[in-house]
Amino acid sequence: MRSIKAYPLPLLALALVATPVAAQDADHHTSEAEVAALRAQVAALSDQLAVLNARIDAMAQQAPAQPVIAVPTSAPAAAAPVVTSAHPVEISMGAAPEVESDDGFSFKPFGRLQLDAGWTSLPDGLGREDGFGAEVRRARIGVEGDIPGGFGYKMEIDVATGEAELTDALLTYEAGDIELTVGQHNTFQGLEELTSSRFTSFIERAAFTDAFGFERRLGVSAQYGKGPVLVQAGVFADNIADLPESSAWSADGRVVYFPEVGGTQLHFGASAHYTDIADGGSVRYRQRPLVHFTGERLINTGNLAADSEFGLGVELAAIRGPFHFAAEGFRQQVSGLGLAEDTASFTGGYVEGGLFLTSGDSRGYRGGRWNRTRPARPVGEGGIGAIQANLRYDYLELNDSDVGVLGGSQNAYQASLIWTTTDFTRLQVNYGRMEYDDAVFALPNGTRDYSADVIGMRAEFDF
CATH class of the missing domain: 2.40.160.10 (Porin)
Known part of the structure; x- marks a missing residue:
């Protein structure tokens, strides 16, 4: 799972503020009160994101480690086919080999x-x-x-x-x-x-x-x-x-x-x-x-x-x-x-x-x-x-x-x-x-x- 921390909070806040600010510049009728309310909402959202990131970190520490998969730079040779049988064969050795199947x-x-x-x-x-x-x-x-x-x-x-x-x-x-x-x-x-x-x-x-x-x-x-x-x-x-x-x-x-x-x-x-x-x-x-x-x-x-x-x-x-x-x-x-x-x-x-x-x-x-x-x-x-x-x-x-x-x-x-x-x-x-x-x-x-x-x-x- 990718952590939300991958996007820094200041940038996220800037993205959320950018649109209303631009609208304010375009529309001179927007009031300062509305801007203040918007800023309060962004601050609250930032606090919630911080709490969510902390919980994700805790879950990651408790989960088992995932294997690291190395991707080869060149394609490997095709693996030999594995032959399976419904009746496995066992070979034992005394003075001579003896072949036995489980059936x-x-x-x-x-x-x-x-x-x-x-x-x-x-x-x-x-x-x-x-x-x-x-x-x-x-x-x-x-x-x-x-x-x-x-x-x-x-x-x-x-x-x-x-x-x-x-x-x-x-x-x-x-x-x-x-x-x-x-x-x-x-x-x-x-x-x-x-x-x-x-x-x-x-x-x-x-x-x-x-x-x-x-x-x-x-x-x-x-x-x-x-x-x-x-x-x-x-x-x-x-x-x-x-x-x-x-x-x-x-x-x-x-x-x-x-x-x-x-x-x-x-x-x-x-x-x-x-x-x-x-x-x-x-x-x-x-x-x-x-x-x-x-x-x-x-x-x-x-x-x-x-x-x-x-x-x-x-x-x-x-x-x-x-x-x-x-x-x-x-x-x-x-x-x-x-x-x-x-x-x-x-x-x-x-x-x-x-x-x-x-x-x-x-x-x-x-x-x-x-x-x-x-x-x-x-x-x-x-x-x-x-x-x-x-x-x-x-x-x-x-x-x-x-x-x-x-x-x-x-x-x-x-x-x-x-x-x-x-x-x-x-x-x-x-x-x-x-x-x-x-x-x-x-x-x-x-x-x-x-x-x-x-x-x-x-x-x-x-x-």
Whole structure:
């Protein structure tokens, strides 16, 4: 507001007087009395103006200061447009970025790289390949996230062989304590089989999980989880790489109870598996000596004509502080071996114990499976990471003399040393003493009972 003080009172008075004075000069009949009255009015008006100006000054002192606006001498460059969205996006960072919107969409990339090397030492005269070996064991990349309405998705490929192989491709739906899954995913065959290779205690899983052909399959499954109880079941076709040629289907189920009692995490589980094999189909059970980079399989049933499989498994595990214990067993029956009534039975299992040598570290566990180990003092943050030592006895029996199947048996005594440097990186070295009976390859003297020594090493990173 502009103050009336901008026009000095003497000038204002002069302006008010000027007209009557001029009129007086022009009209000599104006009386001196009228002039005096006019002057009195001007004086009164001046007093009123002074009071009004004082009030304006007081109001100006009480009002907040107005910003000073600087007018540039030249026009500024046009400002970049501001883009707004009805659904803001939030980006968070862990080992990989995760993009989330407030309306329920999310997107997160993930992956792993595992590099293996080592040696196999087979008996002299066996005539099988041994010595140094190496491979990219896994090189996977994938994406996962949420979709509004309780839906989720996951897709992963493995390019370790130089060709893209689809591992997981699935959609999920959560409704309270129940989760439904459609797509290619793991069936429900035991603690170690369902544990990610990033978190296992040895370079490879127990021999029976590979020998009996446990794998991801295309199917539909449901999972119920509440508190320490987990129930899983599903119906599956074959692995997506074998479709549509394969017409086999399977049904799988698993029940787990994992209470925590007095600071000890316990795990009790059981699983069942049935596969219907197409007419004219066959099965083959075989296994490498500990490491994957060797192509030698010293126990092997060969191809067996079969019409179905039925398997039962049991699981037991415990974690207390730096110590863990685990044991599993699985019995696989195969029916239709030549004659409809012929059934062969094979068994496998392991028992292991492990101990962290670094203070404050413990094996990770979550929801019925082993989980990530997070070092209490990782490398780069003033510590040396987590160091874990493990021992395992691994057994696999592929003989059933009642039906004339002689695939051999394996008794393996194994040790591993794992150095988990950070949450997402680790190094490990494994040793295995493999003792075979009735192996498929004979020594020059005809014996099929002998031993082999294996060393495997792995460097890995995941995000």
